[in-house]
Amino acid sequence: MELQKPRGTRDFLFKEMKERKLVENTMRKVFETYGYQEIKTPIFEDLSLFTLKSGEGIIEEIYHFQDKGGRDLALRPELTAPVARIYLNELQKAAKPLKMYYFGSCFRYERPQAGRFRQFWQMGCELIGGKSPDSEAEIIAMAAHCLEELKLKDYQIHLGNLGILRGILSQDSVSADQQDQIMALIDKGDVEELKKLLGDLKLPENSKNILLKLVGMRGHQDIIDKVKNIIKDFPDALESLEELETLLEMLEAFGFADYTVNLGIARGLDYYTGTVFEIYVEGLGAQKQISGGGTYNLIEIFGGEKVESTGFAFGFDRVMGALKIQETSTQVERRVDVFVTPISSEMKLHAFEIAQNLRKSGISTDVELVGRKLKKTLSFASNSGARFVVLIGARELEENKLTIKDMESGDQEQVPLEMVKDILLDRINNKE
Missing domain, CATH: 3.40.50.800 (Anticodon-binding domain)
Incomplete structure (x- = not known):
């Protein structure tokens, strides 16, 4: 009988583990330089923690099981929900803002392919109780700082604000569930299905054209005025655009100006409420996204008070893949002196x-x-x-x-x- 590792998993030997540890420690040092403290949550949680956030449909995508006591449990597919749970259990009365970071393995039952595994690692952070857009500016600057320390080249940070798109849809009385469907299609980049859905919802022609135009817009700070002119008749959308404009000014103060405004970022999850961002590295093919995050309101969904939170996570394995493709030198220590x-x-x-x-x-x-x-x-x-x-x-x-x-x-x-x-x-x- 030949023993094999489970499908979608990997073994890491000595040299690769040293390289991974070096990257991990580099990120840890940056997080801690910004005042973030490490937390650790269980590898498995109650299944309801993830179905409450993402719906029953996620059951098909995760490893879930019953323990000997008949409790429904799941291997964690991501780490934001466990962080929200630990906040509700332990930290509601703690002084804010709370800055925490984490590093750990996650599990998803999906078809393994290049850059996508059934066991993978995330390294990320959450800032709970900070104000927008101050928190978002720091978070984005910190993500860039990590990649600078790793000497990763040619990464692109794309950022937007979901309130711009939702402001237009809300003014046209599109329900929250329908908005989520629209955001999911924008997140997938499926323009044809998006056009079909907007037609089925009988969205006013003007609003439909504005939405389709916005999701294709890319640029720097210079596109803000263009967007203002396009959405001038949508006050809620304008308010979100002003938040985005303030964020860009703050990023300049944080010493970061190498970004792309991308109004087509939707993140595909309904708990994101405002600023969203994603980081891409060319050369990774379809899995070029190495990080994503934004401002969310997950704690309220779980039954807590409304508290603004901002966070992001690096797909640690994809960061390692990008460093390998670029042949970025990681000075691995000798085994012994x-x-x-x-x-x-x-x-x-x-x-x-x-x-x-x-x-x-x-x-x-x-x-x-x-x-x-x-x-x-x-x-x-x-x-x-x-x-x-x-x-x-x-x-x-x-x-x-x-x-x-x-x-x-x-x-x-x-x-x-x-x-x-x-x-x-x-x-x-x-x-x-």
Whole structure:
């Protein structure tokens, strides 16, 4: 019987895990620089947490099961709903705004394809209780800051405001459910089906033309005046456009101006209420979106008070894919800095003792455990990336000395046993 990993999952070996950890830690550092604190939620939750947010239809797309007590549970398909739940359970009385970030795996039962897996990772944040558009400006600037630190090139941040489109639809008495259908088609980019639906709803011809024109508009701050002229007869839409204009001004203050205004962003989820944004990287094919977010009102849907929240999540696996395609250098640390090996089997216990002393001094150290001959041990140490090999021979040890071999230059020297730790620390800390 051949054992295989489940469909839609992956194994990550040593080098890839080091690369993923480096990217994860880079993002963590940026989040914490902005005052966000990490939280962790369960991998499985009550099924109702996700059906309440997304409807019963989501059951077909997620891993759900009953436990031995007959409770309906589900592996989390995303992390925003668990964050809303933890806020309702633990944080309603906490001082606001609340800034939190998370990193974890999610699960969706869908057809695996390039850039889309059944187990995947998200790294994101939520800002609960902040004011719009201040919170949105910081969130967008922070997302860009993460990608700058990772040296990812050619990413595009597209942003819009759902209130512009909803303002037009509401003025024409389009129901909330019908608006959600329209937004879902805009999110998919299905213009033909959108035209058909707008016709079926008997939307006024003028409003229909305005909507179709808006969802195709792209530009920078310069398109704001054009949009104002187009929607001048829709006061609610104009108010949302003014929010978007203020957001763009704030982004300038945050030192970020490399964005695209895209009024065709809908996000496809009915709990988004205002600003929305998505980040794309060309070269990833159909899965070019590496992040998405915006302002939402999920907590009220779950029965809490109305509290404005803004957040986003990186599709961590897609970020890794983009870095790989661009061949962006991730400086992966060596496996160890020092490899300790006895020259003869009689020195084995001394090797263990010396290796352990180096480890307790904070030096990453491996030690020969297989009993290889010296030539093969040196080859193994070199392949492991060790900078130095400490050789322990009987004659040198009698003189209270050890041999340090520099694996890059090939030079080696005998040093007093009591100075080995300090010499290695100095060379490791000062060596490029």
